[in-house]
Every structure is written in C-alpha cells, then in structure tokens.
Amino acid sequence: MRAREFKDLIFQQFANIATAFSSPKRLEIIDILEQSEKDVETLSNQISATFANTSRHLQILKNARLVESRRDGVRIYYRLADDKVFNCWKGLQLLAENRVAEIREVLKDFLSERDAMNA
Numbered sequence: 528m529r530a531r532e533f534k535d536l537i538f539q540q541f542a543n544i545a546t547a548f549s550s551p552k553r554l555e556i557i558d559i560l561e562q563s564e565k566d567v568e569t570l571s572n573q574i575s576a577t578f579a580n581t582s583r584h585l586q587i588l589k590n591a592r593l594v595e596s597r598r599d600g601v602r603i604y605y606r607l608a609d610d611k612v613f614n615c616w617k618g619l620q621l622l623a624e625n626r627v628a629e630i631r632e633v634l635k636d637f638l639s640e641r642d643a644m645n646a
Contacts, residue, residue, distance in 0.1 A: 547591035548619065552576055553584045556605075560594060561613045564606035 547553060555574050559565060565573070571581035585605055588594040593612045594605045607613055 544591050544593070547587050547593055548616070550584060550587075552580070553588055554616065554619075556581075556584055556588065557593070557607065557612060557616045560605060560607045561616075564597075564604045566602045566604050568602075570605070 548557075552574050556570060559570060559573055567578060567581055567585065570585070571578045574581065576584070585594060585596075589596060589605075593608055595608050596603050596605050598604075
C-alpha cells in the first residue's frame with residue numbers, strides 16, 4: 528500500500544466518525560447516553576424523534592463505533608463505546624463555544640466600526 532492510499536484510508540475513517548457527529552439528534556443521543564444506557568424507545572421519546580429515525584441515528588453511531596448495544600428480550604439498549612466518545616463531544620462543545628464567542632466579538636467590532644463611519 529502506498530503512502531497516499533494509506534492516508535486516504537485513514538482520513539476516510541476520520542471523516543466517518545466526523546459524519547456520525549454531524550447530526551444534532553446524534554449529538555443529543557451521545558449527550559443522553561453519557562448518563563446511562565437507554566433503549567431505543569426511551570431515546571426516541573427523549574429526543575422527540577420517531578422510533579425509526581432514532582434507530583437509524585443509532586445505527587450510524589454504531590457503525591462509527593461510537594456506541595455499543597446489547598439485547599434484553601425484544602429491547603435493544605445502547606451505551607457509549609467508552610469515555611473518549613463523550614470527551615470528544617465535550618471538546619466539540621468547547622470548540623463551538625469558543626468559535627461563537629469569537630464570532631460575537633467580530634460582529635461587535637464590525638458594528639462599532641460601521642457606526643463610527645456613519646456618525
């Protein structure tokens with residue numbers, strides 16, 4: 528395998544994980560599962576989504592190896608794969624909060640400069 532092929536495969540795997548984090552509902556599921564494992568029905572009620580949509584979100588998270596499941600009778604329970612999943616989510620939250628703060632500052636500066644020019 529050439530270096531380029533290797534890099535492409537590795538970055539594709541990174542992108543698969545990033546894609547799993549790209550849905551607000553999936554982020555909410557990760558946030559909920561940090562507290563404790565839940566079955567699909569409970570999760571669907573908590574995120575205000577249909578059972579089918581919740582199942583689909585969970586499959587995407589499972590395919591990215593971010594959650595694991597176990598069956599108990601007819602119910603399937605999901606949990607985070609490990610603490611690193613939640614740590615990544617918290618890191619993403621912090622990054623977004625910092626970026627939003629920077630955006631607010633830039634907007635404030637822009638409006639101040641615009642007001643000064645119009646005065």
